[in-house]
Each structure stands twice: as C-alpha cells, then as structure tokens.
Amino acid sequence: MKIFSPIISLIYPFVCVCCEKETDNKTPLCIFCYNDINFIYSKEITKTLFYGRLDLNFAGSLFYFEEKKVSQKIIHALKYESNKKIGVYFGKKIGLMIKNHIEKPEIDFLVPIPIHHKRKYKRGYNQSECLSKGISEICKIQINTSFLIKNKNNKSQSKKTGLNRWKNLTQNFSVNKNITPKHILLVDDVITTGATIEDAAKTILSVFPNIQISIVSLAITKSK
Ligand SMILES: [Zn+2]
Secondary structure (H helix, E strand, O other): OHHHHHHHHHHOOOEOOOOOOEOOOOOOOOHHHHHOOOEOOOOHHHHHHOOOOOOEEEEEEEEEEOOOOHHHHHHHHHHHOOOHHHHHHHHHHHHHHHHHHOOOOOOOEEEEOOOOHHHHHHHOOOHHHHHHHHHHHHHOOOEOOOOEEEOOOOHHHHHOOHHHHHHHHOOOEEEOOOOOOOEEEEEEEEEOOOHHHHHHHHHHHHHOOOOEEEEEEEEEEOOO
C-alpha cells in the first residue's frame, strides 16, 4: 500500500513511532519519547569495543540500544516497518555527531554495511543506506554502495566445522579493488559484539592494508 502513503499522511497527522501519539511536526518521535533516548554523544564507547581488534580513526554511536525502550522501537521501525524516513532522520543526527567530533573528516566516502541482495529485495531497502543518506546530507560526503558487497548467504555455515567454517566466516564480504580510497566511514544500524563490522573492516584491510577506517552506528548495546 506504499503508493497511498502520501495521501494518508495528508489526512492523518504524524504519529510517534514509539507511543503512537500525535506529533506536532514532521519528527518521527514525540518529545517525550525523544527525551527517553539514551544518547551517547561520546566517541570513546564505540572505539573501546574495538580496542585490540581494529585500529580506527573515528568511531561513534548515537545512542544505546536498550530492550523494551524507545531505542528498540526505533530500530524495529527502521528494520521491519519500512520506515526509511526514520533512518534518514537519525542519519542526520549521526552527521551532526561526526561534525562535532571531527573538525575536517576528509573521508572519501560512506560505506553502508551491505545486506544480501535477497534480503534487500524482501525488505525493499538497506537500513544502513537510509542512515547514510542522512549523514551524507549533513557532512557532504558521498555514499558508495559498490565498494563493499555482501556475499551469498550461506545457510549451511553452522554445519561446517574447523577450517571450513572459519573460511566461510571470513568470506562474508567482497571488496571492489578498482576503487582506492584513503579513508572510509563504515555505517551500521546496531553494533552488538562488533563482529560484522570487524569482519567487513578486516576484509577491506586485507585488500587495502593502509586504508583508514572509521565507524559510526545508530545504536550500540551496553557492554555487560
Ligand atoms: Zn512518543
């Protein structure tokens, strides 16, 4: 029913994605839910997670992911409710965070963590690309979706053992060798263990060992 949504939004007011109360303007959240978000505004938390794993230029996450709270609703809306707008909206907030922490980013391009094309087809979009659009608008950095590609889903992965499995785990992504950037910014929705982003970054570093990598995410889970 996507084609009717512009008409519906003229008739029905904007509602908060979290509590479904009417919002007074075009923001996806009401002021009460927005104030409930556990914003981080610090670059050290995300960077700390990757200490000893990745040598990062800049790393930052906008807020903490907390179960049964506003942050979980935001992520759910972005990933499962076709709410691309909320991705761009919070992408702009990430963009402002980057601007506040890096004086002159000098980043060649944004790399949204890719999802497999079958999943992208089913969902209709890649949520990290939505975030990247918002970042791009604020920071004036272009998005590159052909630099890093997700390889085929391998469902039999867990059945494999030893060396075979390890090999599979490090072949989740492919890198376009024809593009040679100096500094890239990886964009992800939620960082939990950091395994996916580490895998992506290490794949890139295996092709371009001297590249500088920065990471941003919408959310990060609290370390226990
Ligand atoms: Zn609300």
